[in-house]
Amino acid sequence: MLSKELVAASTVPLVLSVLTExxxxxxxxxxxxxxxxxxxxxxxxxxxxxxxxxxxxxxxIESEWRESEVGRKRKYYRLCKKGRNALRQxxxxxxxxxxxxxxxWKPQFSSTLA
Amino acid sequence: MxxxxxxxxxxxxxxxxxxxxxxxxxxxxxxxxxxxxxxxxVNALQxxxxxxxxxxxxxxxxxxxxxxxxxxxxxxxxxxxxxxxxRRLVHNYGNKxxxxxxxxxxTVVCWLFWGCLRVSQMMEVVQARMHEKPWPTDHxxxxxxxxMMWDIMPYWYVLPDWxxxxxxxxxxxxxxxxxxxxxxxxxxxxx
Numbered sequence: 001m002l003s004k005e006l007v008a009a010s011t012v013p014l015v016l017s018v019l020t021e022x023x024x025x026x027x028x029x030x031x032x033x034x035x036x037x038x039x040x041x042x043x044x045x046x047x048x049x050x051x052x053x054x055x056x057x058x059x060x061i062e063s064e065w066r067e068s069e070v071g072r073k074r075k076y077y078r079l080c081k082k083g084r085n086a087l088r089q090x091x092x093x094x095x096x097x098x099x100x101x102x103x104x105w106k107p108q109f110s111s112t113l114a
Numbered sequence: 115m116x117x118x119x120x121x122x123x124x125x126x127x128x129x130x131x132x133x134x135x136x137x138x139x140x141x142x143x144x145x146x147x148x149x150x151x152x153x154x155x156v157n158a159l160q161x162x163x164x165x166x167x168x169x170x171x172x173x174x175x176x177x178x179x180x181x182x183x184x185x186x187x188x189x190x191x192x193x194x195x196x197x198x199x200x201r202r203l204v205h206n207y208g209n210k211x212x213x214x215x216x217x218x219x220x221t222v223v224c225w226l227f228w229g230c231l232r233v234s235q236m237m238e239v240v241q242a243r244m245h246e247k248p249w250p251t252d253h254x255x256x257x258x259x260x261x262m263m264w265d266i267m268p269y270w271y272v273l274p275d276w277x278x279x280x281x282x283x284x285x286x287x288x289x290x291x292x293x294x295x296x297x298x299x300x301x302x303x304x305x
Contacts, residue, residue, distance in 0.1 A: 026147065027154035045155070046178035049147060050190045065146075070157075075147050 011051050013090040016083055023078040060086050121167040138205035139187045152177055
């Protein structure tokens with residue numbers, strides 16, 4: 001399980017990344033992230049929506065109410081140009097952290113394993 | 115045998131939504147979206163073989179309690195700007211204010227209508243006429259007794275019935291068997 005802070009920090013890049021695949025609605029976004037993380041990233045489902053609305057306000061994404069295949073209306077979210085740029089930056093930052101940690105932990109792991 | 119209470123998903127969704135709607139932190143669109151999410155969640159759980167009530171319980175637990183949701187949406191909708199303050203005021207006092215305004219409006223309309231009737235002016239006119247004008251029959255030349263009867267016309271109804279005395283004075287032992295009485299006498303017999 002991820003810590004609360006890390007969940008909060010990773011929400012925006014995760015949402016942006018999932019939306020690069022295709023436009024999607026809230027519930028499906030959560031399911032996608034849960035499936036990819038094998039249930040390790042667990043969001044309080046209601047928590048996602050204020051984040052999505054904030055992202056929409058920041059013009060990272062845009063939304064549209066549309067009739068779904070089950071006949072009910074759903075709010076679909078789509079990535080905007082600003083969102084793509086934001087994702088690029090996020091990606092660089094997360095990769096930097098990831099690479100640094102990987103380099104730092106590599107000898108430590110081998111030593112502990114040895 | 116006691117019949118088990120049927121769990122109605124539609125009512126459950128409705129009640130859940132109503133509970134959230136009490137808070138000013140949710141807009142209608144937010145509630146629509148959350149309800150849509152809950153429905154998806156419950157449908158998915160039901161397709162895994164859970165009963166409706168089990169699916170609903172797990173669904174609302176996953177989406178978060180009302181307090182948690184309210185807290186999350188407060189930052190979005192319950193800010194400090196005058197717009198938010200106004201929204202909160204309308205949510206809390208809008209209904210009462212509207213009812214008050216309707217009451218005031220109704221009162222004013224009633225008052226104006228009463229004024230249109232001009233009841234007090236009409237009564238003044240009637241009183242003036244009653245005092246200034248002679249009795250309608252004053253000019254009719256009639257003999258004394260008839261005149262007196264005319265004069266006391268308003269009191270006819272409360273006059274005692276003198277016929278037993280007149281009968282006694284005139285030497286008649288008793289009244290005629292069929293006495294219907296005069297129109298205004300108190301002793302008028304029932305039909």
